[in-house]
Amino acid sequence: MTDTYRATVALQTRARTFRFPLEAVRVERGRHLHLAKSSRLFANNGLVVLYCDGATALNVGPGLCAVWCPLKGEVQFAENGAHFAVPKRFVYVADSNRSYDAEVPASAACLAIVASQTTWAALHGFGDDTQYHAPAVFPALHPVANDMRRAIIAFARECFSSAQQRQSSSRQVTMLAGIVARLQQVFEPLIQRCPGRTIARQRSVFLRMQRTRLHIELYNALELDVSMLAHMANYSVWQFIKIFRQVFVATPHAYLARCRVEVATLLLRSRSTMGVADVARAAGFSSRSAFSRNMKQISGSSATKLRALAAADEREIEAPALHWSST
Numbered sequence: 001m002t003d004t005y006r007a008t009v010a011l012q013t014r015a016r017t018f019r020f021p022l023e024a025v026r027v028e029r030g031r032h033l034h035l036a037k038s039s040r041l042f043a044n045n046g047l048v049v050l051y052c053d054g055a056t057a058l059n060v061g062p063g064l065c066a067v068w069c070p071l072k073g074e075v076q077f078a079e080n081g082a083h084f085a086v087p088k089r090f091v092y093v094a095d096s097n098r099s100y101d102a103e104v105p106a107s108a109a110c111l112a113i114v115a116s117q118t119t120w121a122a123l124h125g126f127g128d129d130t131q132y133h134a135p136a137v138f139p140a141l142h143p144v145a146n147d148m149r150r151a152i153i154a155f156a157r158e159c160f161s162s163a164q165q166r167q168s169s170s171r172q173v174t175m176l177a178g179i180v181a182r183l184q185q186v187f188e189p190l191i192q193r194c195p196g197r198t199i200a201r202q203r204s205v206f207l208r209m210q211r212t213r214l215h216i217e218l219y220n221a222l223e224l225d226v227s228m229l230a231h232m233a234n235y236s237v238w239q240f241i242k243i244f245r246q247v248f249v250a251t252p253h254a255y256l257a258r259c260r261v262e263v264a265t266l267l268l269r270s271r272s273t274m275g276v277a278d279v280a281r282a283a284g285f286s287s288r289s290a291f292s293r294n295m296k297q298i299s300g301s302s303a304t305k306l307r308a309l310a311a312a313d314e315r316e317i318e319a320p321a322l323h324w325s326s327t
Contacts, residue, residue, distance in 0.1 A: 018122035020115075021046040022169055024159040029053040029106075035114060037063035047115040047123075049159045054106040065096035065137045066114040067180070069144075069152045073108025077101065084218050086141065089149070091183060095139040095211055111156050113176065123177050134200035135207040139214050142183050151179050193247045208233040209247050212240070216252065220259040221284035226252055260284045261298045264291065268307045276303045 023041060027033050027050055035041065035058060041048050042064065052058065054073075060066055068075060074087040079100035086092040094100060096117055104110055115123075120136035144152075155175045187206065194209070196202040212229040229252060230240035245251050250258065264283035267274060274282065280291035280303075295303055 018045075020044060020119050020122070022049075022159070022172065023047070024049045024156075025051075026160070027052045027056045027058070029055050032057045032059075034059045034061070035064060035066075036061040037116060042114075042116065045116055045119045045122075047113070047119050049156055050112040050114065051156065051160065052104045052110050052112060054104055054108050056104045058102045058104075058112070059099065060094065060102065060114070061099045063096060063116060064114050065117055065120055066094045066112050067137070067183075068092040068094065068102065069111045069113075069149070071109045071111060071153070073105055075108060075110050076103040076105065078103075082219060089144060091142045091144050091148075091152070093137055093140045093142070093183070095214070096137075097211070111152060120180070123173060124180070134203045136203075137180060138184060138187060138207055138210045140184075140187075140210065141214065141217060144183075148179070148182065151175070151182075155179060190247050195243065195246075205243070206247065208235075209244060212244065212252070213248060213255065216256050217259055220256060220263060221282070224253060224256050256284075257294045258298055260291075261294055264295065264303070265299060265306065268303055279303065 021044060023046060025041070025048060033050075033056070035048075050058075068086060069091050070086055070088045072088060074085045075092075076083065076085050077092070077094075077100055079098065102112075117135055117137065121134060124136045155172065158172050158175065187210075191199075191202050191206045194202040194205040196205055212233050215229065215232065216224070226241065227237055230237045233240050233243075235243065241251060244255075248255060260283045264279050264285075267279045267282060276291075277288045280288050283291065285291035285294070292302065295301070295306075299306065
């Protein structure tokens with residue numbers, strides 16, 4: 001592990017001045033790093049920017065919220081015995097409530113931005129002391145466009161640049177706050193649907209519900225255990241289903257079916273030679289008939305028709321290129 005940059009940031013909010021250390025660290029190839037809230041890196045609510053080379057592994061303890069951005073390849077995550085991969089062009093915001101392992105394969109590389117929820121809350125400028133304990137960053141898997149990836153890379157490059165080239169730490173914090181705000185802007189209408197008399201209460205409820213939604217998205221091939229999800233959200237089964245539907249405008253089972261259809265749609269639109277029955281099983285459907293029924297209800301199209309349309313789109317894209325090259 002090589003430290004490349006340290007600074008102290010002072011954020012002035014309406015309630016007080018919040019100071020925290022900002023540190024950029026390169027995790028060298030072959031290293032294993034354990035990140036704990038009690039470690040030196042996170043003393044005084046520090047924020048750490050990590051560049052992880054290939055063949056590195058990290059263990060992240062509870063109490064830390066990390067934003068992961070694969071730069072090439074995919075990053076492997078393991079949590080409570082379950083495994084999933086986050087590929088390039090996605091940003092994964094990990095849950096701060098539990099520990100997990102992250103592995104960067106030899107051919108991959110990634111950025112990670114790690115801090116406590118208290119630091120993220122200060123970063124977002126929550127202005128009074130009652131909201132310092134309100135969640136500021138929510139666990140999620142975000143698809144990101146090229147401009148968002150460039151913004152994240154620009155922020156990291158700013159942190160890792162030499163002292164002569166580096167801008168002020170306040171500029172770096174402004175860049176990061178803008179990135180996270182853009183990532184999470186889709187959550188604002190959902191937070192407003194959450195029960196609670198204050199925005200802090202609504203955000204706390206949304207955090208609990210978002211944990212369950214992310215679990216459904218990451219493990220969509222598994223059978224749905226509503227009682228387990230209700231326990232995860234700390235609600236009774238009846239309360240959980242009611243609030244989930246209120247926030248996400250779908251029951252947990254309906255949302256799972258939607259996730260499975262999205263996975264199947266991606267497989268059908270790819271150049272995969274998988275048959276329709278194989279696609280149904282890969283997406284988590286118990287039978288081809290259940291897959292066909294949900295596909296028609298949710299997407300309005302059959303699997304066969306969707307695959308034919310995808311093939312036609314490919315021919316339309318390829319045809320101009322062939323015509324252009326012949327002139």
